[in-house]
Amino acid sequence: xxxxxxxxxxxxxxxxxxxxxxxxxxxxxxxxxxxxxxxxxxxxxxxxxxxxxxxxxxxxxxxxxxxxxxxxxxxxxxxxxxxx
Amino acid sequence: xxxxxxxxxxxxxxxxxxxxxxxxxxxxxxxxxxxxxxxxxxxxxxxxxxxxxxxxxxxxxxxxxxxxxxxxxxxxxxxxxxxxxxxxxxxxxxxxxxxxxxxxxxxxxxxxxxxxxxxxxxxxxxxxxxxxxxxxxxxxxxxxxxxxxxxxxxxxxxxxxxxxxxxxxxxxxxxxxxxxxxxxxxxxxxxxxxxxxx
Numbered sequence: 169x170x171x172x173x174x175x176x177x178x179x180x181x182x183x184x185x186x187x188x189x190x191x192x193x194x195x196x197x198x199x200x201x202x203x204x205x206x207x208x209x210x211x212x213x214x215x216x217x218x219x220x221x222x223x224x225x226x227x228x229x230x231x232x233x234x235x236x237x238x239x240x241x242x243x244x245x246x247x248x249x250x251x252x
Numbered sequence: 253x254x255x256x257x258x259x260x261x262x263x264x265x266x267x268x269x270x271x272x273x274x275x276x277x278x279x280x281x282x283x284x285x286x287x288x289x290x291x292x293x294x295x296x297x298x299x300x301x302x303x304x305x306x307x308x309x310x311x312x313x314x315x316x317x318x319x320x321x322x323x324x325x326x327x328x329x330x331x332x333x334x335x336x337x338x339x340x341x342x343x344x345x346x347x348x349x350x351x352x353x354x355x356x357x358x359x360x361x362x363x364x365x366x367x368x369x370x371x372x373x374x375x376x377x378x379x380x381x382x383x384x385x386x387x388x389x390x391x392x393x394x395x396x397x398x399x400x401x402x403x404x405x406x407x408x409x410x411x412x413x414x415x416x417x418x419x420x421x422x423x424x425x426x427x428x429x430x431x432x433x434x435x436x437x438x439x440x441x442x443x444x445x446x447x448x449x450x
Contacts, residue, residue, distance in 0.1 A: 177259055185261065188316060189420065195309040196427035229257050247258055248326035250265040 176221050183214045261319040262413040266330035266406040271345030274331035280324045282358025282366035285390040287324055291317035293371035300375040302447045306428045313421050320414055325356050376445040381429040388422035
């Protein structure tokens, strides 16, 4: 389960980074069609991955909703803990 | 406002502690060209930026710097995690440990506390963006200096990522400066503050 969590986080990190980099590029090139399409494509991929993550491992963002009777937001691992 | 995501922008997974290296890398948390200074520089400057798209760029890069600060802190934390007094004794980390134990505190490698005096928010778009471009280069130099001292690939990897982002930010700020210059005319070419002298 833990390996699966890190695998999913890694995929979220990758698509999020493409969006982070493309966001800055679009700030100075707002009409670039290729970048606009890439941002949109990555946003769609990210939404699906974050949805899957939230469902399996709890909220990733403080605004994510999640099922269950328990408050998981503060309980899940902190990002600086690492895997080691 | 800001929201928090419970993940690092780039992963940090360090297997071997190294208090000596932690003392060097902490400079990119609270040092003169560190990520805390970078975030506060851009996020402070944006209010006086008269061009909305450039203010947006300052917000986005300033926000990314907060994520970089968290990466640097994660590196320092993992390099010092669970250290014993015996492991700390005789290392350059001993003096820091006396005041902060294994807690994170923003300071330069030389021990100087974080200070807002390391950056400006001048209220002049040309002045501020020129500072921002220099700041990205100074941070890149610092990461280059750090990389020469790091021989652990677990540490090199995230440091290389951070170094690359300095180069991208430098490029984007250059484009931001060009945007500002395009708003100038023959009566005000590099001469006056376009945010104040209208």
